[in-house]
Amino acid sequence: MDRRPTIADVAKRAGVSRSSVSFALNDRPGLAEETKRRILAAAQELGWRPSRPAQALSRGVAGALGLVLARDTAAIGADPFFPAFIAGIESVLARRGDALVLHVTEPADEEATYRRLAADRRVDGVLLTDLRVDDPRPALTRELGLPAVVVGDPGGAGGLCAVGLDDRPAFAAAVRQLAALGHRRIAHVAGPQEFRHARRRRESWELAMREAGLPEGPVLPGGFTAAGGAHATRELLSLAPDRRPTAVIYANDLSATAGLAVAQRLGLTVPGDLSVVGYDDTPLAEYTHPPLASARADALGWGAAAVRALDEVIAKGRADDVALPPAELVRRGSMGPAPGAGAGDTEADAPAPSTTTVRSETPC
Known part of the structure; x- marks a missing residue:
């Protein structure tokens, strides 16, 4: 056929009425089994497929x-x-x-x-x-x-x-591990605070810092964007040495990836001079250099x-x-000991695998 087959074409091929075709295709009672088989065979021979808009209209829904x-x-x-x-x-x-x-x-x-x-x-x-x-x-x-x-x-x-899902376990795990690696100044690059999830991530970081007994590091807006993450990172790294963070936890991977690149362009090594952690665990995260530690949220x-x-x-x-299952930290190469931390003061003497998923004990 030079056009799309219609229900009328199926009825003609099967030798039945259009209402019989509708009954057969919608599996409604009232047709002999042999008639139903003949109609379905005709539909298959013609390559007929039901129209989704027509089906939706008949059911009173949009589909x-x-x-x-x-x-x-x-x-x-x-x-x-x-x-x-x-x-x-x-x-x-x-x-x-x-x-x-x-x-x-x-x-x-x-x-x-x-x-x-x-x-x-x-x-x-x-x-x-x-x-x-x-x-x-x-x-x-x-x-x-x-x-x-x-x-x-x-x-x-x-x-x-x-x-x-609960953001807190991932932030708690990130801060806890960074603290164990000798970090004391852990900054946060936040998303837009009009969004509830950005505010919740900032609050999760604040809570994790308090639970770790650490003073809250500087917080700067990053806007969930690469440009925002890059700008915030430049500001953080321009702080006086006694205020400059040795680790930054970002509100998403996009701003974290930009921050990682800015640090390297300024001559810093990651994680030697600065540890970087993102959020979302997007596919790009494991292909940055070094691979980006992040919180997996399964979008x-x-x-x-x-x-x-x-x-x-x-x-x-x-x-x-x-x-949903809570976000969980995926530790990768962008996390390392704080600059100047002795091996005896951190967990760095036990070599970590390039990718480690830290699962929360918080029930879903």
Whole structure:
């Protein structure tokens, strides 16, 4: 055929009515088994496939989920977290032929975007990422009757189902190991503090420093970007020797990778002069020089889990919060003894493997 086969073509090939074809393809009762087999054989011979939009329309659903990102497009393109997260979403949707409707918008247009999605019934539900302090979106989706799941901690979910993980074990492990390696000045390059997850990572670092009995080192904004991480690192390394950090824990891998490069361009060795730790454990982390220590958060699995939770909300009206396995430190070559630390004062005398995953004992 020179065109895509239709349900009418299947009916003609099988010698039945179109309603009989619909009954057979939707596995509804009322047809003789022989008739059903003939219809299915005709559909296979013609290469007919059901139309997802038509199926969705017949069921009164859109067959799509929504994801609205109120971020600069360049920032999204450079951040390795989102491609992995979206791949996790698609790993569930692609198997059933559903779609992801992705909108990248300005913060000022965010509310209008959700209202259009709800009014046009383009999606069956939405995933809320990058939750902000006092974020209006949980209340907005309730007002619109739009099923939603928060990707993050339940504290700001406004009663919606939240799919999140605990950052604290990874930061505790990083600070604990750096302290054991002789580090006393451990700085933090933070993400934008309007985001709840960036604020939570900073608080996790602060708590870990207190638990290790260390004074809080300097904190500078990095903005989750390479440029921000590079700028913050230059400022940290320009401090007086008695204030300059010997280790830096970054809020994500993108800023950490930039910081590692800046340190090396300034003539410092990593980890000889400066230890560097990132967050997200993106695929690039193990290929930097030296390989970047990072906290593994499994963005791919996070995306898949968020879709399954949203499916439950759409089907049942609610779902319980989902606690994913906590982030865990992956120790690599960018972590080493503090400058001048004696081998007897650190764990450096026991050679560490190039990659070691430190698992938390915190239950999921």
